[in-house]
Amino acid sequence: MVRSIMIQGTGSNVGKSVLVAGLARAFTRRGLRVAPFKPQNMSNNAAVAESGGEIGRAQALQARAAKRPTHTDMNPILLKPETDTGAQVIVHGQRAGTMRAADYRKDKSKLLSAALESFDRLCEDADLVLVEGAGSPAETNLRKGDIANMGFACVAGVPVILVGDIHRGGVIAQIVGTQAVLDAGDLKTIRGFAVNRFKGDVTLFDDGRDDIASRTGWPCVGVVPWFDDAWKLPAEDMMDIRSHTGGACKVAVPQLARMANFDDLDPLSAEPGVSVEIVPAGRALPGDADLVLLPGSKSTIGDLAYFRAQGWDVDLYAHVRRGGHVLGLCGGYQMLGKTISDPEGVDGRQGSVAGLGLLNVDTTMAGQKQVTLRNAVARPDGQAVSGYEIHMGHTEGPDCNRAWLEIDGRPEGAASPNGRIRGSYLHGIFSSDAFRASFLAQLGVTSELAYEDGVEQVLDTLADHLEQHMDLDLLLSLAQTPRRQ
Incomplete structure (x- = not known):
């Protein structure tokens, strides 16, 4: 019986995509058939799926981590910003038109059926579907009609792990504050939390981890140290690209x-x-x-x-x-x-x-x-x-x-x-x-680099990293068979 769990973040760029890629590789190595899924993505860094059509680059990497072909069902709704107020809308891999942000907010709930359709197909051929959220569920002004975070989790009946980013500071407020603004229905979906991108001795955050757990009542599935090789994986967001000094x-x-x-x-x-x-x-x-x-x-x-x-x-x-x-x-x-x-x-x-x-x-x-x-x-x-x-x-x-x-x-x-x-x-x-x-x-320049082999090695190293610093047995036990509401 298929199980699913959703990784949501306290904000954008907290490392959700990389975590899902690492989890996909880790659980695949354990013998599970894993499929990544993101109901709605916003990125101009798209990939061409082997099934034809466009998906977010992060979902292509996650599919690679799961050692399965890329498919448009892994990212049924893709928004590609063209201006500050409008984006091209890709549905099931195909261009559906261009829409202003204000109009999309009014109509996005109509796309929920497309997302659920894709999710159901993935569930038919997987033991574990890892769902990635977008942005933050704490953006309460976006909750009505949401299909990217709690809106999807509640309708699809998928439990949630909330991830905070300690590198940007204030991680206790990130997680506890998210709990404070969510309504009772959304809170029921959250099964645990994780802290990402810690630098230094992780035991120094034991008190902080315990404080979050006592304030929220959620178990901690891991405090994940900074992963130094993350830059070697294909970047999804323009915020992720950086200069790199080499030769x-x-x-x-x-x-x-x-x-x-x-x-x-x-x-x-x-x-x-x-x-x-x-x-x-x-x-x-x-x-x-x-x-x-x-x-x-x-x-x-x-x-x-x-x-x-x-x-x-x-x-x-x-x-x-x-x-x-x-x-x-x-x-x-x-x-x-x-x-x-x-x-x-x-x-x-x-x-x-x-x-x-x-x-x-x-x-x-x-x-x-x-x-x-x-x-x-x-x-x-x-x-x-x-x-x-x-x-x-x-x-x-x-x-x-x-x-x-x-x-x-x-x-x-x-x-x-x-x-x-x-x-x-x-x-x-x-x-x-x-x-x-x-x-x-x-x-x-003389090049002897085997690039694709390097990406595979980083994915394995990332999976090792998460095996060491996350309780993957607990996380898997928190996953459940989706129950459509």
């Missing part, structure tokens, strides 16, 4: 306002010979960069305006004059061209804007959204490259005649005559070790 080769990445699918940076950050510098707004692109990487964007035209507003276009032209390399991926590729036309307003307002003009190509935002896993071959050396496409629009022009990738016999991407400026719609290319080694060799 002498510097890759500069402008932090766009609507940056999307930045998992391209993870394998580069893992390289000992590479330093990845995330450049925030208000700072110039570093003059000593070997490569400037323009990442994907959820709003290409808007982020191109943002790029220029920071003065990064001037910095980029200077980088090119110095002989530096430039790589644009997806939205970044579109920005490098001469023009971006949006006759139907799919990226925002209708119209056409001038691109950065570093590639002799033009982009038109139109047609069906591409959401596809891809196997490619790198030109001219023939390395196998695996990746994925998530984008609107198509790009064409003379520089496409120097395509440096090939997918199913067709050319993909574009390059300048000297080959120093390149672009492609294919994400995830740097996860392919042979291709990454060849690419970095052009920048003077």
Whole structure:
């Protein structure tokens, strides 16, 4: 009989996604068939599921931890912010349209049936479904119509473990305060609590742990020390991406306002010979960069305006004059061209804007959204490259005649005559070790990294970490068969 338990947090970025990934690997190693599930996610860092369609990158990692294929049922509702007040809504992996935040709050309860439908299917083929909440259940102003936290837990009949983050301080108030604001119905779902990201000797928090337990009446399932290797796992949220100091080769990445699918940076950050510098707004692109990487964007035209507003276009032209390399991926590729036309307003307002003009190509935002896993071959050396496409629009022009990738016999991407400026719609290319080694060799870097093997090792180490610092037997005993209310 399937059991389920939900990990909710006292706030955003308390480490829920990483905890669920670690728990998925730990319980999978114990012989259970584990499935991750998040009813509603908000992230521009999406993954293409093996079943087709988009899900949050965190659920893809959790599926990998559980050693099962990715499926859109693992994240049935995905919100991809396009502006400060609106987001693209993905339902069961497919684009359902764009909605303003105020309208979504009114209508989101209608999506609960879609979430429950997916949850039920996962339960049919699992021993344990690990559910991840979003944000915090203490946001009482969002409780009406909620489908991400207590709204889902109560309807689906799934017990909850509440996680606080001691690293940001005030963890006792986080957990006890959450209890204070929840109504009686929601409180009945909570079975225990955990404290995450402790630095130092965990026994020093014994009194604090006991104080929380006595005030709430909930048992503690663990005080989890800081996991040093968490940065080696694919980041889900833009808040999670950071500069990483490695070797002498510097890759500069402008932090766009609507940056999307930045998992391209993870394998580069893992390289000992590479330093990845995330450049925030208000700072110039570093003059000593070997490569400037323009990442994907959820709003290409808007982020191109943002790029220029920071003065990064001037910095980029200077980088090119110095002989530096430039790589644009997806939205970044579109920005490098001469023009971006949006006759139907799919990226925002209708119209056409001038691109950065570093590639002799033009982009038109139109047609069906591409959401596809891809196997490619790198030109001219023939390395196998695996990746994925998530984008609107198509790009064409003379520089496409120097395509440096090939997918199913067709050319993909574009390059300048000297080959120093390149672009492609294919994400995830740097996860392919042979291709990454060849690419970095052009920048003077020798790569011997087996990236995917490294991710697997970190997931196992994370599971070991949780086995040591959480009472997984207690946590499993607190899980129960979902009982629909």
